[in-house]
Amino acid sequence: MDYKSLVEPVVALAEDAGRAILEVYSTDFEVQEKADESPLTQADLASHRWIDAGLKSLTPDIPIVSEEAGLPEFEERRRWKRCWIVDPLDGTREFVNRNGEFTVNIALIEDGRPVLGVVHVPVQNKTYVGCEGAGAQRRLGDGGSESIAVAKTAGNPVRVVGSRSHRGASLDAFLEAVGEHDLVPMGSSLKFCVVAEGGADVYPRLGPTSEWDTAAAQAVVEQAGGRVVTLDGKPMKYNAKADILNPFFCVIGSVDRDWLALLPDSE
Numbered sequence: 001m002d003y004k005s006l007v008e009p010v011v012a013l014a015e016d017a018g019r020a021i022l023e024v025y026s027t028d029f030e031v032q033e034k035a036d037e038s039p040l041t042q043a044d045l046a047s048h049r050w051i052d053a054g055l056k057s058l059t060p061d062i063p064i065v066s067e068e069a070g071l072p073e074f075e076e077r078r079r080w081k082r083c084w085i086v087d088p089l090d091g092t093r094e095f096v097n098r099n100g101e102f103t104v105n106i107a108l109i110e111d112g113r114p115v116l117g118v119v120h121v122p123v124q125n126k127t128y129v130g131c132e133g134a135g136a137q138r139r140l141g142d143g144g145s146e147s148i149a150v151a152k153t154a155g156n157p158v159r160v161v162g163s164r165s166h167r168g169a170s171l172d173a174f175l176e177a178v179g180e181h182d183l184v185p186m187g188s189s190l191k192f193c194v195v196a197e198g199g200a201d202v203y204p205r206l207g208p209t210s211e212w213d214t215a216a217a218q219a220v221v222e223q224a225g226g227r228v229v230t231l232d233g234k235p236m237k238y239n240a241k242a243d244i245l246n247p248f249f250c251v252i253g254s255v256d257r258d259w260l261a262l263l264p265d266s267e
Contacts, residue, residue, distance in 0.1 A: 001082070003116045004134050006058070006108065010118050011127055011139070013054040014104045017047040018122035021089055021104070025122070031096055039092045044068055047088035047104060055084050055106075062108070065239070067212045074242040082110045083239055087212035091188030100124065101187035107215035112237040117219025119189050128193045130216075130223035136196055148197040150226040150253035157181045158257075161191045161200040163207070170206035173264040192217030195253040196224040202259045203251035210244045218251075227252045233260055 024043035032040045048068035055064055065071065066086040077083070084106065089095060091102030100123035108116040119128040125141030128148070139145045157180040162171050175181055184200050192214070194200045215238050218228040228236050230247045252259055 001110070003108065003131050006116060007118075007129060007131050007134065009054075009058050010106055010108075010116065011120070011129060013051055013058070014106055014118045014120035014127060016054070017050045017088060017104045018120045018125075020046040020050050021095075021102075021122050025095065025098075039096055040068075041089070041092060041095065043095060044089040044092060048086075051086055051088055051104070051106060055086070059084070065212065065244075067210070071244055077239055080239060082108065085109055085114075085212050085215040085238060087189075087216075090213055091190075094187035099187065101190055103188045103190060103217075105189050105212060105216035107219055107238075109215060109238045112240045113235070114215045114219035114222070114238060117216035117223075119193055119216050119220055121190065128196065128217070128220045130196070130220035132219075132223065134223070136220050136224035138193075138197060149224050150196060150221070151198040151201055152254060153256045154201040154254040155182070158202070159184060159200040161186055161194050161203040161251075163187070163191065163205070168207055170264050171204065174204050174206070174262055177262040177264070189213065189217035192221050192228070192251055195226055195251050196221045198253065201254045201257075204259070204263055205246075205250070206248045206263065209246045209249075211238050211246060212244070214246060214249075221251055221253075227255075229260070231260060231263060 021043040034040050062082050064084045087105040090105045094101040104120040106118045107114045115132040117130045127139040130136040136148050138148050158178050160181050161184045191203045228251050
């Protein structure tokens with residue numbers, strides 16, 4: 001399959017969804033609560049509808065897994081060679097808090113691997129792209145585009161990116177093991193992107209996430225020369241089990257330190 005031919009239409013789709021999100025963002029929107037107590041807004045739903053229709057038109061034979069749609073049974077999903085995994089609005093808490101740190105995530109999965117990922121940042125009008133065979137790039141709203149790559153060596157102090165909304169004792173233990181560091185708090189899949197563009201060295205995630213939270217950004221990181229691995233060092237896989245929850249993982253940019261050895265749950 002020619003993944004590169006999908007880049008431009010998927011980027012356009014993410015940007016259109018981003019505009020639909022910003023239309024809601026500029027209003028006095030209501031916040032509902034889903035069954036898992038996570039927030040839901042009309043922006044989530046508007047983005048989902050836009051992306052769902054667009055992908056069905058672009059690739060009618062490739063099924064879609066979206067946070068805002070029902071998850072098909074694994075008996076059906078396990079037969080898929082390819083699928084899209086979508087988070088129409090990643091970082092709804094950041095959206096509700098109006099800090100701008102939310103994204104649109106669209107990933108193409110093939111045989112469990114993210115081979116194409118688009119992460120759009122509506123407030124910044126910026127888009128990150130990772131495509132197998134084409135590398136990783138950052139696109140700006142003025143039409144500018146530049147290749148990005150992870151840092152070759154860790155900073156001094158080490159630059160650690162962490163969740164703005166979900167910090168816990170495990171991250172504190174990791175930071176103590178790292179030693180001198182700068183912590184970059186951030187929301188949504190932007191945490192992956194700052195590693196991909198060399199702005200941070202490592203992002204440990206020792207808390208719950210779902211596959212739609214990470215798939216697109218994993219493609220960006222990997223195509224920028226980084227790694228996204230579970231605590232046993234294996235690449236994170238997608239659509240490979242009945243539930244949609246990820247194991248704990250680590251996003252690695254610079255490889256001159258053994259980050260997994262510093263994680264409190266890695267023994």
